[in-house]
Amino acid sequence: MSAPGPTRTSSSSTGTATSTDLGRRGPGALRLTALHTRSQLLETVRVPIAVVGTVVFPTLTMLFFVVPQPFAGDPVQATGATAQISLFAVMSVCLFTYGVGVAEDRALPWDSYLRTLPVGAGPRLAGRLLNGLAFALVSLVPLVLVAWLLTAATLPLDRLLLTAGALAAAALPMLGLGLWIGYRMTTKAALAVAQVLLLPLAFGGGLFLPPQLFPAWLDAVSTWLPTRAGRDLVVSATTGADLPATTWPVLAAWTVLTGVLAVRAYRRDEGRRFR
Amino acid sequence: MTASTAPSADGARTDVAPLARLVGATRRYGDVVALDDVTLDVPPGQLLGLLGPNGAGKSTLLQLLCGLRRPTSGSVELFGRAPWDPAARVHLGLTPQETGLPPTLRVGEVVDVVAGHFPDPVPTPELLERFGLVELRRRQTGGLSGGQKRRLAVALAFVGRPRLVLLDEPTTGLDVDARHDLWDAVREYHRGGGTVVLTSHYLEEVEALAERVVVVDRGRVLVDGTLEEVRSAVPARRVRLRAASLPELGAERVVVEGDRHEMWTADADALVRRLVASGADFSALEVASPSLEEAFLAVTAAGGDADGAPHPTRTPEVAR
Incomplete structure (x- = not known):
C-alpha cells in the first residue's frame, strides 16, 4: 500500500487551514446527482429479483383482473382500468422503493459513509427520486403493452402528456408516504407498514375495482382517500371523464400532510438515526 | 471558497490554524453523555492518535469532526467551517466500515463513486495500483475477503487527496503483515504533509505511528501530550x-x-x-x-x- 499525498495548495505556503484554502470547487450538484442516481440504479439492478416484484406485479394484476373481464372490450372502461392499475404500479414503487428502500439504506454503514463525503442531502435525494421514476417507467412499459395488445384500451397521443402529468400528481402523496415510512421506521417495520397500506389503499381507492361497483358507504369513505383522488385524476386524464369536485382538494391535502410528515421524519432522522 | 474571504489576513499570521477544532464540545444521547466538554485542536501535519476503551467517546468525536453528528453544545470546526457543511469536507478523507461497502458494486465502481465527489481525485487506476487492488477492479465488493475489503476501505480515504484523514480503528481484524502495510501507507502520507487522526485501543499501534496522543475515557480527555507523557500517565x-x-x-x-x-x-x-x-x-x-x-x-x-x-x-x- 502507498497512500497518495495530500493536495498541495499553492496559495498558502504553510498549508494553514483557512476557508480560502478550500481551493477548487467540487463537482456540481448535477454531476453529483448523476453519480448517485447511477450507483443506486446499479445497486438495484444487480439484485434483479428486487426489480421483478415491482415490475411484474402490476402487469399480472392487469392480466388477471382486467384482460379476462367483459369490459376489456370497451375502450373507455379498458382505458380507465389501465389507468387505475398504472397508478397502482406507481404507488407500489413509491411505497417499496422509497419506503422500504430508504429504510434499508439508512441501516447500512455505507449510507453514513456517503454522508461524510462533500455532498449535501440534495443530490442524494434527487438520485433516489430519479431512481424511483425510472422504476415507475419500467413497470409501466409491460402494463401498457398488455393493455394495448390484449384490451380495447386506447390513449390518443395528445392525452399522453396529460396522463403522465396526472400520474405524477397522483403519485405525490404516495411519495410523501413512502419517504415518511423510509425515514421514520426500521426496515422490518417499513416492510410491514408498506404492505399493510398498499392493498387497502389500492382497493379502497378503486385501483382494482372501479368505484362505480362500490356500495354507497365504501364510495363515501373512498372519496377521502389519496388513492381515490389520484385514480379519478388519472382516469379523467386518459378518458376525459368528469373530475369530481373533491379530487383536487383531497389530493392537495394528502400531499401537504404526507409531505410534512416526510420532511419531519427526514429532519428527525439526521439527529437520531445512529442511536 | 468564496471570493469574499480574502487570504491576506490569514496569510500574515505566523501561527498555524488548526485543520479541525473542537471547543467545549459535548454530545449527549438521551441521558448518556458520550462526549463531555472536549476541547481539541488538530494542527496541520500532525499524526494524532486517539486512545481509549470502547465506548470512551472516540467514535463520537470522529463523527462530530466529519459532520455525521452535531454537538449538543459547544462548537466543532473543520477547515474553518461547520463540518456538516459539505464544502468543509472537500479536503477530508475517511474510511467506511469494511462491512459497509455496497456488496453489489464492483471495486472500481465504488472508487469511482467516491472519487466523483472531489475536485481533483487520484485517478482510479492509480489508486488501485497503490493499494494493490488492480486485479480486483471488476470484483463485486461482497465477494472480497476481509483483508481486501479493509484495503479498499482505506484506499477510499485517500481518493480525494485529503489534507486530513480520519482513521477509525483502521487495523482491527487485520493480520500482522497487512497491519504493517497500512502503517507504512499512513507514515508515507504523513511524510508527504498529510494530517491524520487515528483511533485505536492498541497502544502498540499508537506507539508505532502517533506523535501526539490524546487519551479519552468516559467522554473526557484524560491526557493530551507526547507519547512519553501518555505512557507515564497510564x-x-x-x-x-x-x-x-x-x-x-x-x-x-x-x-x-x-x-x-x-x-x-x-x-x-x-x-x-x-x-x-x-x-x-x-x-x-x-x-x-x-x-x-x-x-x-x-x-x-x-x-x-x-x-x-x-x-x-x-x-x-x-x-x-
Missing part, C-alpha cells in the same frame, strides 16, 4: 506472577487471587527490579502490554471501587 504494562506473598512494589493496581498476583504499572522494568531486589520468592513471571482498553478497565474499575461510587454508565458502542 499504567499500560501488566505484570503477572505467582508468589506466596509480595512486599509493596508500587504498582498502580494489584489484584491478588490465591498465589496469583496481577499488577498494573506504567514502568514494568522498575517494578521487576524492585521485585528482584526485595528478594521475594516468585515464579511464572510474565510482563505484557495488553490493549489499552484492558489497562483502562483495570484502572477505572479500581477507582470506582475505592470511592464506593457506582460505576458510571458507559456509552453504548454506537454504530460507526
Whole structure:
C-alpha cells in the first residue's frame, strides 16, 4: 500500500487551514446527482429479483383482473382500468422503493459513509427520486403493452402528456408516504407498514375495482382517500371523464400532510438515526 | 471558497490554524453523555492518535469532526467551517466500515463513486495500483475477503487527496503483515504533509505511528501530550506472577487471587527490579502490554471501587 499525498495548495505556503484554502470547487450538484442516481440504479439492478416484484406485479394484476373481464372490450372502461392499475404500479414503487428502500439504506454503514463525503442531502435525494421514476417507467412499459395488445384500451397521443402529468400528481402523496415510512421506521417495520397500506389503499381507492361497483358507504369513505383522488385524476386524464369536485382538494391535502410528515421524519432522522 | 474571504489576513499570521477544532464540545444521547466538554485542536501535519476503551467517546468525536453528528453544545470546526457543511469536507478523507461497502458494486465502481465527489481525485487506476487492488477492479465488493475489503476501505480515504484523514480503528481484524502495510501507507502520507487522526485501543499501534496522543475515557480527555507523557500517565504494562506473598512494589493496581498476583504499572522494568531486589520468592513471571482498553478497565474499575461510587454508565458502542 502507498497512500497518495495530500493536495498541495499553492496559495498558502504553510498549508494553514483557512476557508480560502478550500481551493477548487467540487463537482456540481448535477454531476453529483448523476453519480448517485447511477450507483443506486446499479445497486438495484444487480439484485434483479428486487426489480421483478415491482415490475411484474402490476402487469399480472392487469392480466388477471382486467384482460379476462367483459369490459376489456370497451375502450373507455379498458382505458380507465389501465389507468387505475398504472397508478397502482406507481404507488407500489413509491411505497417499496422509497419506503422500504430508504429504510434499508439508512441501516447500512455505507449510507453514513456517503454522508461524510462533500455532498449535501440534495443530490442524494434527487438520485433516489430519479431512481424511483425510472422504476415507475419500467413497470409501466409491460402494463401498457398488455393493455394495448390484449384490451380495447386506447390513449390518443395528445392525452399522453396529460396522463403522465396526472400520474405524477397522483403519485405525490404516495411519495410523501413512502419517504415518511423510509425515514421514520426500521426496515422490518417499513416492510410491514408498506404492505399493510398498499392493498387497502389500492382497493379502497378503486385501483382494482372501479368505484362505480362500490356500495354507497365504501364510495363515501373512498372519496377521502389519496388513492381515490389520484385514480379519478388519472382516469379523467386518459378518458376525459368528469373530475369530481373533491379530487383536487383531497389530493392537495394528502400531499401537504404526507409531505410534512416526510420532511419531519427526514429532519428527525439526521439527529437520531445512529442511536 | 468564496471570493469574499480574502487570504491576506490569514496569510500574515505566523501561527498555524488548526485543520479541525473542537471547543467545549459535548454530545449527549438521551441521558448518556458520550462526549463531555472536549476541547481539541488538530494542527496541520500532525499524526494524532486517539486512545481509549470502547465506548470512551472516540467514535463520537470522529463523527462530530466529519459532520455525521452535531454537538449538543459547544462548537466543532473543520477547515474553518461547520463540518456538516459539505464544502468543509472537500479536503477530508475517511474510511467506511469494511462491512459497509455496497456488496453489489464492483471495486472500481465504488472508487469511482467516491472519487466523483472531489475536485481533483487520484485517478482510479492509480489508486488501485497503490493499494494493490488492480486485479480486483471488476470484483463485486461482497465477494472480497476481509483483508481486501479493509484495503479498499482505506484506499477510499485517500481518493480525494485529503489534507486530513480520519482513521477509525483502521487495523482491527487485520493480520500482522497487512497491519504493517497500512502503517507504512499512513507514515508515507504523513511524510508527504498529510494530517491524520487515528483511533485505536492498541497502544502498540499508537506507539508505532502517533506523535501526539490524546487519551479519552468516559467522554473526557484524560491526557493530551507526547507519547512519553501518555505512557507515564497510564499504567499500560501488566505484570503477572505467582508468589506466596509480595512486599509493596508500587504498582498502580494489584489484584491478588490465591498465589496469583496481577499488577498494573506504567514502568514494568522498575517494578521487576524492585521485585528482584526485595528478594521475594516468585515464579511464572510474565510482563505484557495488553490493549489499552484492558489497562483502562483495570484502572477505572479500581477507582470506582475505592470511592464506593457506582460505576458510571458507559456509552453504548454506537454504530460507526
